[in-house]
Amino acid sequence: MNPSISSAERLARIQLNAFLYLRADWLERLIEIFGSAQEILRQDAKTLSQEANLNPDTAAKLLQAAFSVNPQEEWDKTAKLNGHIYVPEDDEYPQSLRNCKEAPLAIYVLGKLPPDEHACVAMVGTRKITPYGRRVARKLGEELASAGVTIVSGLARGIDSEAHAAAVRLKKPTVAVIGTGIGRCYPAENRALEKALLEHGGAVVSELPFNSPPNAFHFPRRNRIIAALSQPVVVVEGEVKSGALITAKLALEMGKDVLAVPGPIDSPQSGGPNSLTRQGAGVVTSVADILDYIPQQSRFGLDTRFFEHATQTPDKPQETLTPRQQQVMQIIGTGSCSLDQVAESLGADVPETAGLLFELEVQGFLACENGLYSKSKF
Numbered sequence: 001m002n003p004s005i006s007s008a009e010r011l012a013r014i015q016l017n018a019f020l021y022l023r024a025d026w027l028e029r030l031i032e033i034f035g036s037a038q039e040i041l042r043q044d045a046k047t048l049s050q051e052a053n054l055n056p057d058t059a060a061k062l063l064q065a066a067f068s069v070n071p072q073e074e075w076d077k078t079a080k081l082n083g084h085i086y087v088p089e090d091d092e093y094p095q096s097l098r099n100c101k102e103a104p105l106a107i108y109v110l111g112k113l114p115p116d117e118h119a120c121v122a123m124v125g126t127r128k129i130t131p132y133g134r135r136v137a138r139k140l141g142e143e144l145a146s147a148g149v150t151i152v153s154g155l156a157r158g159i160d161s162e163a164h165a166a167a168v169r170l171k172k173p174t175v176a177v178i179g180t181g182i183g184r185c186y187p188a189e190n191r192a193l194e195k196a197l198l199e200h201g202g203a204v205v206s207e208l209p210f211n212s213p214p215n216a217f218h219f220p221r222r223n224r225i226i227a228a229l230s231q232p233v234v235v236v237e238g239e240v241k242s243g244a245l246i247t248a249k250l251a252l253e254m255g256k257d258v259l260a261v262p263g264p265i266d267s268p269q270s271g272g273p274n275s276l277t278r279q280g281a282g283v284v285t286s287v288a289d290i291l292d293y294i295p296q297q298s299r300f301g302l303d304t305r306f307f308e309h310a311t312q313t314p315d316k317p318q319e320t321l322t323p324r325q326q327q328v329m330q331i332i333g334t335g336s337c338s339l340d341q342v343a344e345s346l347g348a349d350v351p352e353t354a355g356l357l358f359e360l361e362v363q364g365f366l367a368c369e370n371g372l373y374s375k376s377k378f
Contacts, residue, residue: 001084001092002090002091004089005089005090009036009038010085010087011071011072011075012037012038012041012071013037013087013106014069014074014075014106015037015041015066015067015069015071016031016040016105017104017105017106017207017209018065018069018209019061019062020065020208020217020221022058022062023102024102024103024104024105024207025101025102025103028103028105029052030048030052033052034051034052037105041063044063045059045060045063046059048062069209073210074108074210077183077210078108078210081183082110083109083111083182084108084109085107085108085109086107086109087105087106088105092109092113093107094113094116094228094229095116096116096228096231097225097228097229099228100228100254102224103228104207105207106207107207107225108182108205109182109204109205110182110203110205111197111198111201111202111203111204112173112202112203113175113205114150114175114203117297117298118150118298119148119149119150119294119298119302120149120150120151120152120175120231120298121144121149121150121151121152121230121231121232121233121234121290122151122152122153122226122227122229122230122232122233122234122247123140123151123152123153123159123160123234124153124159124160124223124226124233124234124235124236124238124244124247124248125137125158125159125160125236125237125244125269126159126237126238126239126242126244126269126272127157127160128269129157129159130237130267130269131358131361131368132237132263132264132270132367133159133236133237133263134162135361135362135364135376136236136237136261137159137166137236138162138165138166138364139287139364140163140166140234140236140284140287140290141162141164141165141166141167142166142167142169142170143306144167144287144290144291144306145166145167145170145172145174146170146172146303146306147287147291147302147303147305147306148301148302148303149294150167150172150173150175150202151163151164151166151167151174151175152174152175152177152226152229152230153174153175153177154176154177154222154223154226154243155176155177155185155186155190155204156179156187156219157187157189158237159236159237159238161190161193163236164176164193164197164202165193167197167200167202168193168202171200172200172201173197173200173201173202173203174197174202175202175203175205175229176194176202176203176204177205177225177226177229178205178206178222179206179208179214179215179218179219179221179222180206180208180212180213180218181206181208181209181210181211181212182204182206182210183210183211184212184213184214186214205225205229206222207222219243220243220246223243223246223247224250224254226247227250227251227254227256230251230256231256231257231293231295231298232251232256232257232258232259232282232293232294233247233248233256233257233259234260234261234284234290235248235258235259235261235272235273235276235281236261236273237261237263237272237273238269238271238272239268239269239271239272240272242272244272245272245276248260248272248276248281257282257293258276258281258282259281259282259290259293260272260273260276260277260281260282260283260284261273261284262274262277262283262284286309287306288306288307288308288309291307292307321360321365324346325359325360325365327346328346328356328357329365329366331346332366332373332374332375334375335374336372336373336374337372337373337374338371338372338373339353339354339357339371339373342356342373357373361373361376364376
């Protein structure tokens with residue numbers, strides 16, 4: 001914590017930070033005009049409007065939002081969770097976020113953020129994840145974490161959860177930038193995942209007041225933080241108009257590299273990444289494609305074996321499969337089969353066969369195209 005920022009000024013910053021309808025750089029401008037956050041809060045709406053050239057209604061709502069928050073309670077509740085609230089002057093506030101055009105006036109952090117020079121890669125994508133997206137997110141996430149990279153994502157359902165979970169399974173740190181206050185977990189089903197990522201040296205970050213709910217506009221707003229903390233940003237799946245594409249746009253505006261995982265042309269969830277590749281985004285076919293975009297100064301300590309571009313994808317080990325799953329793999333062999341063909345050869349009903357095929361597809365052993373199942377090449 002920077003001792004040059006008084007406790008009173010720090011608490012005033014926390015109050016101003018509660019007004020989410022004004023860009024953070026505008027809040028910084030107000031501090032420059034009045035000299036401190038404390039002085040802003042001493043003004044009435046009329047003076048604030050006149051001196052800062054704000055709409056009177058905006059000035060009134062800013063003060064209303066600020067005084068609706070008890071900053072000492074925010075501080076105490078955060079501390080009770082062993083968390084911290086940082087302002088840009090603090091050493092603990094990430095330099096990459098400080099350099100962002102719209103750096104948050106305050107960030108709430110649970111856990112430990114990685115050092116400024118550490119390699120961080122954002123993995124983002126749709127909540128409506130497909131089996132293809134699931135296995136790609138798992139594979140890339142596990143390999144990035146194994147290489148020593150910290151994965152940054154948003155703890156949402158779908159791609160985000162798979163990316164975080166990949167790191168957690170390996171007991172590696174990962175950073176979740178959430179669209180609620182740190183006093184909430186959304187979706188609630190990710191509470192165990194959030195707890196695990198903190199146990200393994202990761203962090204949960206939010207610019208929102210402690211108990212902020214999951215309002216829709218919070219999520220696009222937090223995407224700039226994901227982009228700022230990462231280099232590069234990888235879009236795994238997402239429709240052409242999706243939050244993942246918003247993150248990509250924000251990353252490009254920050255001068256970051258954006259990469260995309262190509263997908264089936266008939267899958268709406270691959271529409272976003274495929275569109276990005278047409279616009280010049282880097283194409284991801286292996287983890288090495290991602291590592292190539294990590295800045296040289298952030299590569300110290302990374303496992304160099306993962307930088308090698310594989311010429312051939314080795315067969316996946318099948319020892320972990322159940323006897324029934326192994327039977328399915330033997331039936332399909334090197335060719336392709338329909339659901340009915342597998343069911344008939346297996347001597348099973350359609351529901352059981354469909355369940356086995358889905359499990360194998362999710363685990364990355366099988367791929368399905370035009371209703372025919374074959375061994376996955378990814």
